[in-house]
Amino acid sequence: MKGRTLLMIPGPVESEPEVMAALADPATSHVAPAFIEIFGRALERLRTVFSCPDGQPFVVAGSGTLAMDLLAANLTEPGTRALVVNTGYFGDRFGDMLARYGAEVTHLRAPVGGAPTPAEVDAALSLRRYNLLTITHVDTSTGVRADVQGIAAIARRHDVLCLVDGVCSVGGEALDMAAWGVDAALTASQKALAVPPGLALAVAGPRALAAFSARKTPVASYYSDWSLWLPVMQAYEARKPAYFGTPAVNLVHALEVSLAQIVAEGMAARVTRHRRLSDALKGGIGALGLNQVPLRPELAATTLTAVYYPDGVNASFLPKVAAAGVILAGGLHKEIRDRYFRIGHMGTVRPADILATLGALETGLAAAGYRFDHGASVSAAQAALVG
Numbered sequence: 254m255k256g257r258t259l260l261m262i263p264g265p266v267e268s269e270p271e272v273m274a275a276l277a278d279p280a281t282s283h284v285a286p287a288f289i290e291i292f293g294r295a296l297e298r299l300r301t302v303f304s305c306p307d308g309q310p311f312v313v314a315g316s317g318t319l320a321m322d323l324l325a326a327n328l329t330e331p332g333t334r335a336l337v338v339n340t341g342y343f344g345d346r347f348g349d350m351l352a353r354y355g356a357e358v359t360h361l362r363a364p365v366g367g368a369p370t371p372a373e374v375d376a377a378l379s380l381r382r383y384n385l386l387t388i389t390h391v392d393t394s395t396g397v398r399a400d401v402q403g404i405a406a407i408a409r410r411h412d413v414l415c416l417v418d419g420v421c422s423v424g425g426e427a428l429d430m431a432a433w434g435v436d437a438a439l440t441a442s443q444k445a446l447a448v449p450p451g452l453a454l455a456v457a458g459p460r461a462l463a464a465f466s467a468r469k470t471p472v473a474s475y476y477s478d479w480s481l482w483l484p485v486m487q488a489y490e491a492r493k494p495a496y497f498g499t500p501a502v503n504l505v506h507a508l509e510v511s512l513a514q515i516v517a518e519g520m521a522a523r524v525t526r527h528r529r530l531s532d533a534l535k536g537g538i539g540a541l542g543l544n545q546v547p548l549r550p551e552l553a554a555t556t557l558t559a560v561y562y563p564d565g566v567n568a569s570f571l572p573k574v575a576a577a578g579v580i581l582a583g584g585l586h587k588e589i590r591d592r593y594f595r596i597g598h599m600g601t602v603r604p605a606d607i608l609a610t611l612g613a614l615e616t617g618l619a620a621a622g623y624r625f626d627h628g629a630s631v632s633a634a635q636a637a638l639v640g
């Protein structure tokens with residue numbers, strides 16, 4: 254079938270047909286009763302997906318970077334002290350953004366492929382007083398997953414707000430905002446929630462909302478200002494019309510459909526599926542003799558896999574994999590950009606996608622002249638999947 258490919262990058266990802274169908278709805282008013290009901294349900298389901306029963310969800314048209322802005326702009330004032338627990342590209346971005354709003358930013362970094370430990374965060378927070386810290390749950394540039402649960406507990410002990418960039422984790426990795434003491438978290442529609450790009454999603458817990466209320470200065474971003482969005486989100490959840498900026502009506506419907514599927518699967522089952530498929534894929538990668546960017550297996554995310562090219566192979570092999578039907582992503586982290594590639598496996602991913610990806614990967618590697626035992630990765634993954 255000409256033109257049919259499998260998109261296996263760390264966002265945008267493939268969506269279910271029911272989700273795509275929602276995008277083709279006839280035009281609707283953003284204050285039509287049927288749309289108000291859809292928006293209200295989407296907000297309620299976000300509470301479940303983020304596991305934050307007493308949190309305030311925000312759904313705003315924009316990409317994941319706007320979702321970061323929805324936290325940064327509202328929780329930062331000139332002089333705010335922020336610790337960025339940095340595991341790559343998106344930690345740098347969060348730091349830049351907080352600084353733009355006047356924060357004094359300190360980065361706690363790890364070598365590429367590593368992650369600061371809760372003990373290192375504890376030491377940093379003991380050294381001086383901070384108002385907030387940020388963690389990238391899964392840094393999409395390294396495939397590293399940070400210990401959000403451990404770090405959030407440390408943040409709480411130091412009475413520091415804990416903000417989580419979950420763009421590459423929410424809906425794929427375990428995240429329990431309420432139980433772990435995460436004060437605010439964010440994601441975007443096009444990653445593990447399996448909706449096309451275009452929606453910024455955030456949930457603010459009670460302590461984040463209290464910090465917002467205690468601000469002494471106005472929010473420096475107009476579009477991100479919670480005081481403009483809060484009445485809108487509250488109205489839709491109360492099934493009442495409201496307006497500040499026109500919602501992306503079709504995308505909100507697609508989100509509502511996907512969230513219903515996610516809640517029906519169950520968060521625990523979804524996390525288990527991602528873990529199982531990730532283990533199978535990573536086993537296949539190992540069987541080809543390829544090394545991954547995360548320094549230790551327990552640091553590796555289950556939503557994507559970051560792999561170093563073997564000797565003699567470079568980014569020019571990715572079009573060969575694409576010619577075999579599977580789209581993969583190149584590198585992003587500035588220190589290693591040309592030395593690795595990335596495979597996204599989040600959202601709707603299923604066993605057949607993993608096997609197809611490894612098959613296409615082998616085809617690309619063979620075309621690039623890399624020598625390996627043909628079928629080894631598919632065989633290892635299949636053994637893991639049926640085992």
Ligand SMILES: *Cc1c(COP(=O)(O)O)cnc(C)c1O
Nearest residue numbers: 316317318343391393420421441
């Ligand atoms: C993709 C991503 C972002 C940015 O999202 P955009 O939709 O590209 O703006 C931020 N953080 C992480 C961890 C991401 O994976």
